[in-house]
Amino acid sequence: MKLTHLFKKTPLSWLQVTREKTRLIVAIAGIAFADFLIFTQLGFRDALFDASVKPHYVLDADLVLINPQFDTLFAVKSFSRDRLYQAKRVEGIQSLASVYIASAQWRNPETALERTTLVFGFDPSQRVFTLPEVNQKSSDLKMLNRVLYDQAGRPEFGPIADLLQKNPDLTVQLNKKEVQVAGIFTLGASFAADGNVISSDSTFLRLFPERQPHEIDIGLVKLQPGANIEAVKVNLQALFPKNEVIVLTLKEFAEREKTYWANGTAIGFIFGLGTVVGFIVGIVIVYQILYSDVTDHLPEYATLKAMGYGDWYLVGVLMQEALLLAVLGYIPGFIVSLGVYHLASSATLLPIVMTTPRAIEVLILTIIMCIASGIVAMGKLRTADPADIF
Known part of the structure; x- marks a missing residue:
């Protein structure tokens, strides 16, 4: 039938x-x-x-260089800045930049309670992020002890955006050190960190004195218009021993993070x-x-x-x-x-x-x-x- x-x-x-x-x-x-x-x-x-992977996709890069043991932003592994400088030899590269990453304790200025936040350090004279709020305020970060605060973080950090409107010189404690909030941006919390903070590389190294300036966490590679990303990736990887540095596209970098959370935890x-x-x-x-x-x-x-x-x-x-x-x-x-x-x-x-x-x-x-x-x-x-x- x-x-x-x-x-x-x-x-x-x-x-x-x-x-x-x-x-x-x-x-x-x-x-x-x-x-x-x-x-x-x-x-x-x-x-x-x-x-x-939200932080991955706001990086203004076509390729990234990382330590092969780097699986997640919340447990970074560094590599030598000299390796990033070597990338200048490869044809098709427009610019290079570096990023420091670490976890820090942010103290709520009203309640004095502390929460974990990710801190990203970069050279403010370079374009590292695609976030308009960060690029507009990057010049303010050139002054030491200035940071940008992620207003999409957990409310336990405090009403920072409101406080900043009332007091443009708002200061808070980050990793037991006084910093001034120079502005806000929007990114969002994750399972491992309640929010994000962006600073200059100089401020970052002051917040984390145990970190060495020549040891970076992410190398960012921006390609020239029309450059073949796969060809440049292969040529870059040929420069570095794979036990020291690996080259990934932005998507591969994000997938590496996802794989860590899916299989490594x-x-x-x-x-x-x-x-x-x-x-x-x-x-x-x-x-x-x-x-x-x-x-x-x-x-x-x-x-x-x-x-x-x-x-x-x-x-x-x-x-x-x-x-x-x-x-x-x-x-x-x-x-x-x-x-x-x-x-x-x-x-x-x-x-x-x-x-x-x-x-x-x-x-x-x-x-x-x-x-x-x-x-x-x-x-x-x-x-x-x-x-x-x-």
Whole structure:
């Protein structure tokens, strides 16, 4: 029997699904809960990744040089500035710049509570960031002990933007040293650091006296217009021993950070496990619903067999029920997840947003989940015997 005929002429699956209203509500709630678990895990995981690579994508560079042991901004490994100077030999390079990175304690000027922030140090005479606020204020950073504050950081840092409006000479403590806030920019917090601060290289070295000026954390390479990025990358890497410096595109640099959080920490495993648990919960719930439905209506299925309908027709009805449950359960799960994303994003300041690829991914997982449950429930369906009703 054609599938189109099954859908158009025999709405048996819909009648079966909606006959027991209580069972239908339980099924929808169960699938919605499973989808909510999956949405939550994937949303938090992606927010972690997106937040962790925001600093990477505001660097004004085509290629970056890093220590091969450098996996994350929150545990940097330095290399010699001399290696960066060597890059001048390669054709196609327009400019070179360096960045220092370290974690520091920012003291809230109102409560005196301290929070961890990332500090980026650079030469203010060079264009290192794509952030307009930073480039407009870079000349102010040439004065020692001046910093720019990330206004998208955690509120526990204090109402710095408001305080700065009231007092243009606002000073705060950063790493136990007094610094003046010269301006603000917007970047955002991450799982590992609550905010970001940008300073000149001179101020950075004062904040971190244990750091050596000739040991930099990131080398930035800007290419000439029309230069072949892959060719320049190969030529650059040929200059350096791979155990000292590696050359990456900006995207590869960001992917390295994501890989660290996904595979180098327990966080990636935990979110992955949560997704699997949600998927398994959904399979169990849908299986129980479909199995109960088949058991309750076994005589009716046997009657259909006696009327000449084959096993494949009955299997088709069961698969339709599974698909209907998938769609009906997905919709409330999606809606609830949107609300939770909004609340979580407001509370954590992390970029937890619904994306079209994720919505489609979870819908596909829901359909697979329900079809898998239907396949398992087929065993009971095939026990329907016309002889049992006579």
